[in-house]
Amino acid sequence: MPRTVEFTVLVAAISFFGFFLYSFWTLTRRAPALDILSNEASDADRLPLPASSFVAMEYFWLILNRTFVVFSTPNALYGWKASGPVSNADRDYFQPLVEMTLDRELTQDLAAIRKLSELSGGFCIARSSIVSVESSYKSKWGMGGILHSGRVTITTNTRRSREFILLGSSADPDSIKDAIWNGR
Structure with missing residues (x-):
C-alpha cells in the first residue's frame, strides 16, 4: 500500500x-x-405563575462562551448551562432552548428548575444577593451573526457581575430586567 x-x-x-x-x-x-x-412535576413543586425565562450567552476566559436557560423565580435566579462553547456556524442553535422557555409545564416546575441549575456549570443566585440589574439594547461585539437583542448585567452583593447576552430577537432587555427585579 x-x-x-x-x-x-x-x-x-x-x-x-x-x-x-x-x-x-x-x-x-x-x-x-x-x-x-x-419527570412529571408534583403539585407541591409548582409555582403559582410560570417563571420568567430567557436564553442567554455569557462569555468567559475572554473569547469562550456558554449558553444558559435562565429562570427568574420569586426566591432566586436559576441558570442551566445548556451548551458549552459554540461558534457561529449554526446561528440558530439556541432556537430549541427558546421554545423550552415557552413551555408552561417546565416554567412552573420549581423542582426541575432547581435540579437543572445544580447540573455542571449551572448557577443559583439568591434574590436577596442581587444588588443591581442593568439592561442594554446594544449589540455585543464578537457575536459573529448570532441573533441577539441586547444584554442584562446582574451584580451581586459580593460585587460579582454577570453579563448575559439575550439570544433571539424576541427577548426584551427591559422586560427581563423588570422580571429579575420583581422576582417573576
Missing part, C-alpha cells in the same frame, strides 16, 4: 475515533438534563 494511502487511512481512523469520543461525551452530559425534563 502506498504511504499516502496508509497516512489517509490513519488520519481517517483517528478522526473517526475522536468524533466518536466527542459524541459519546456529549450524549452522557445531556442524559441528566433529559431525565430531569422527562
Whole structure:
C-alpha cells in the first residue's frame, strides 16, 4: 500500500475515533438534563405563575462562551448551562432552548428548575444577593451573526457581575430586567 494511502487511512481512523469520543461525551452530559425534563412535576413543586425565562450567552476566559436557560423565580435566579462553547456556524442553535422557555409545564416546575441549575456549570443566585440589574439594547461585539437583542448585567452583593447576552430577537432587555427585579 502506498504511504499516502496508509497516512489517509490513519488520519481517517483517528478522526473517526475522536468524533466518536466527542459524541459519546456529549450524549452522557445531556442524559441528566433529559431525565430531569422527562419527570412529571408534583403539585407541591409548582409555582403559582410560570417563571420568567430567557436564553442567554455569557462569555468567559475572554473569547469562550456558554449558553444558559435562565429562570427568574420569586426566591432566586436559576441558570442551566445548556451548551458549552459554540461558534457561529449554526446561528440558530439556541432556537430549541427558546421554545423550552415557552413551555408552561417546565416554567412552573420549581423542582426541575432547581435540579437543572445544580447540573455542571449551572448557577443559583439568591434574590436577596442581587444588588443591581442593568439592561442594554446594544449589540455585543464578537457575536459573529448570532441573533441577539441586547444584554442584562446582574451584580451581586459580593460585587460579582454577570453579563448575559439575550439570544433571539424576541427577548426584551427591559422586560427581563423588570422580571429579575420583581422576582417573576
